[in-house]
Amino acid sequence: MDPTFNIMDKKLYLVASLLIAMASSALAQQGNLLIKGGTVITITQGVKENTDVLIMDGKIAEIGKDLKATAGTRVIDATGQFVMPGIIDAHSHIGIDAVNEGTHPVTAEVNVGEAIDPFDIAIYRALAGGVTISHAMHGSANAIGGQCQTIKHRYGVLDPEAYKMQGAPRTIKFALGENPIRVHGEGQGIVPRTRMGVEQVFRSSFSEAKVYKKNWEDFRKGLTRLAPEYNLRMETLADILDGKILIHCHSYRADEILMLMNVLRDFGVKKICFQHVNEGFKVAPELAAFGASASVFADWWAYKFEVYYSTAYNAAILTKNGVVTSINSDSDELIRHLYHEAAKTQRYGGLNDDEALRLITLNPAIQLGIDHRVGSIEKGKDADLVIFNAHPLSIYAIPQLTIVDGIVYFDRNNDKADMRLEIDPEEKFDFKYYERWKEKDNCMQDVTETLFFGQQYHNSLHGH
C-alpha cells in the first residue's frame, strides 16, 4: 500500500464511498430539460417539424412550439436534428450476470433480476445506440426458463435495484425447439428430446400448477386443514395461469409456435410474445387471431437448422398481417444499431417510416406491458428520448444524445473513451483484448462453453 495513504485518508475514502453508495442507491434520478426546434417523431401523433419537447421531473410535460422552461433548466438545441422515443429492445442479455439456469427443463422460480450487473459496459454502448430500455432475458436452455427483468439504462448508478423499471410487468422466458432438446434430451437424457416432449413439459407443468393452485384455494376457503407445501416454482406457474406474468417464448418453427398457442388456449393463458419466431411469417394469420405478438431479428438466419427456411421479410409479413411486431437484438452488437435493423424492413418488405420505427419503440413497449409509460413521445410519458443528427432510419444517422427519465446518459459530444465504472488499478491493459467472437444464439450463454458451439469453437480456440 502507498505509505502516504494514511489513516485520515482512509477515513475520508470510506466516507466518500459511503456517500457515493447512498446517492446511487436512492431512487433513480429524474431530470428537467427543454429540447428546442427538432423534428419530433412522436410515433403515435405523427412527425412534428420544428417542435420543442419540455421535460419536467423525468416526464414529458409538453410538446409544442416556443415552449419556455423555468430558469436553470438545461436547454438542448435540436435544430436540424431528429427527436424520437428511446429505443426499446424486447430481447437482450446485457446487464445481467447469469443467463441460463440450465439444470432442469422447468426453472420458473429463478429470476435474472437477482443478478443485475451495473458494471456491464454493454449498457453504455446500447445507450450510445439510442436504446433506453431493454428486456434482460433468461436464456433458452429450458422449456420453461427463468423470469426476466425490464431494465432502464441508467448507466452509472451502482445499485442493481435502480436499473429495474418499477411497475413493469413480470415476464418469463419459455423456449421451444433445438435448445431445450439439446440441453435436456441430448445432454441429460431426460424429456424433452423431441418437439413432442416439449409440448408435454408445458402441459404437465401447467396441470401441476392447477392442482397446486386448487390446493391453496381450498385451504384458504377452509376446505382443508393442512396448508399445502409452498413451492416457488409452482407459485410462478400459477401466476402465469392467472395472467400475472407475460410469456416471452424463444421459438423458430411454425409447428412449435402453433403447438404452444394450442397449449395456452387449453389452459386459458392469453398473453404471449414469441421471440425470434423466424417462421412466424408462415403462421401470421394464426398469431394475429390468437393476439400473440412477435419479436424478431431483422435478418439473422441459417445459423442453425431451425432458421434455415427464414426470410428477412418476416417483420413485414407479420406487420401486414396485423401481428404486433418488434425487432430485437439478442446481442451486445446489434443492440447498438437497432434503428438500422428496423430500417432493413424498408428494404425487405417496404414498410413505411412509421411502421418501421414502431418496431423498436411502441411495439416492444406493448410486448413488455409498458406502453402506457414509454414507446412514444406523448405528454405524461417517461422522458426517454434519443436525438439523431439525421433521420434515424438512414444508414448515415448517428445518435447524439440519449435521455432516460429526463437525464442525459449519453452525449456524443461529451463521450470519453473509457466509460467503465469498475477499473482494476492492477490490471494489465494489453490483456483486456478479446478477439472477435461471432455472436449467434446468445440465448445459450452459461449452458456450457463448447456443447453448442461444438468442434468449430474448439478449433477456433486452438487454431490460433
Place this chain on the structure above:
Amino acid sequence: MRKIYPYRISAIIALLLTFSATQAQMVGKSERGPFLLKNATIHTISKGVMTGDVLIKDDMIAEVGPNLASGRSYTTLDCTGKHIYPGMIDLGTQLGLSEIESISVTNDFSEIGDVVPQMQALTAVNPNAVTIPVTRTNGITTVLVSPKGGRFPGTAALIDLHGYTPAQMDAGFRAVVMNFPSSGRRGRFDRRTDEDIKKDGEKAFKKLNEIWDDAVLYAKLDSAAQSQKATLPGYQPEMEALKAVVRKQQPLLIEVSKSTDIILALDWIKKTGVKAILTGVAEGYRVADKIAAAGIPVITGPVLDTPRRPYDKYDAPYTNAAQMMKAGVVVAIRSDEAENVRNLPFNAGFAAAYGMGIDEAYKAISLVPAQLLGMADRYGSIDVGKVANLFISNGDPMETKTTIEQVFIRGWKIPMENRHTLLYDEFLQRSPGK
C-alpha cells in the same frame, strides 16, 4: 389456331405459381444481352458521376456514354431516374463454404491441421448454395471465399456470384491465408492466465518462423531441382502451396487485429519480404501511421462489430476504417460473413457516417478491393472493357431502404429472386389464410 380457353390459361398460371412457390430454393434463369441500359445516373466510381447509357455485350461493358446507339438485337432497359453502380466486392467471406453454421457437416472452411495452405476454398464452394442468390440480389457480385482456422488454413479464391460450377465462377485470383499468432484472448470464454497467453503467443510465433524457414528452404530446393531437371523426393503439399508466396508470385492474406500483433506482423512482412495484405485489422486505428509507413494494404471488417477492449470508445469499430484511410492506408471493407454477406453495403455505410464519407466508403467495397488484388483492369468500376458486374438501383445502395432492382454478373441479367423473396411472395397473403 387452337383456341386457348381462359380457364386453361389460369390453370397453367396456377400450376406455374404452385411450382415456383413450393420450390423456395429455386430461382429463374439468367438472361444474355446485349443490354442497353438507357439514361441512368452512372456512378462510375473511377471517373465520377454522369448521366448516360451503359452497353453490355457478352461478359463485358462495351460502351459507356450519353445517347449510345441501339442495335437491333439489343434489349433496352429504361433507367430514367435510376442509378447504376459497379457490383460490390467483398474480400472476406465464407459464402458457399457454409450452409448452416451449427451443423458441422455443412461447413467446409476449416480443415484439420494447422498448416494446410493446399486446401482450396474454390473446391468446396457450392455454386447452388441458398446463400448465393440472397447475396447477389443485394448488389454484391464478387466475393473472396476464405478458409478459416489454423495458422495456414488454406487458399482463398475470388468468385463471381453466378455459375453452376466453381470453374464458371472462378475470377482467377488466389491467395494463401495466414492467421498471425494472436496475443489476445480468443473470446469471452478464454480464461487462460495473462502469463499463459503470453507464452502461447511466443510459442506460436516461434513455430510460424520455423514453418516459414522450411517454406523458404523448400522453394530453394525446388528451384535447384528444376534447374537440374530433377524432382524433389517426397510429397509436401503444404510446402508446395507456399512456394508461390515465398517467390512473391502470390500475395499472402495475413489475418491480424490486435495493435501489438499488427506491429509484429509488419516486422515479419519486412523480414520475409512477402507480398502481404492485412485482413481484419480491428485495431488498425491504434497503429495506422505504422501500417501506412509500411505501405501494406488492409481489408478490414466487419465495421458492425463491438470494440475489442472494454475500455475502448464505443464507436472504435465504426471509425477504424476512416482513421486508417486518413493516415494513408489503402482500405477495403469486408463483411466477414457467410449467410449475411448482404450486409456489406451497411458495413460500408457505417464507415461512411463515421468519418470515411460516402464516396470513399463505396470505393472501399468496389474499386479499392479490385486494385488491392491487382485486378482493377477488369473489376471495380463502370468503365469500357471491364467485366459487366453492375446493378441498377433506385438510390444509394448503402442507404438501408434503397432497393437493388437489377443485377448483372459477367453480362448475365440475374434473376432477382432468392429464398427470402420467394417466401415473402408465398406467405405475405397466405392461401388459405385463416
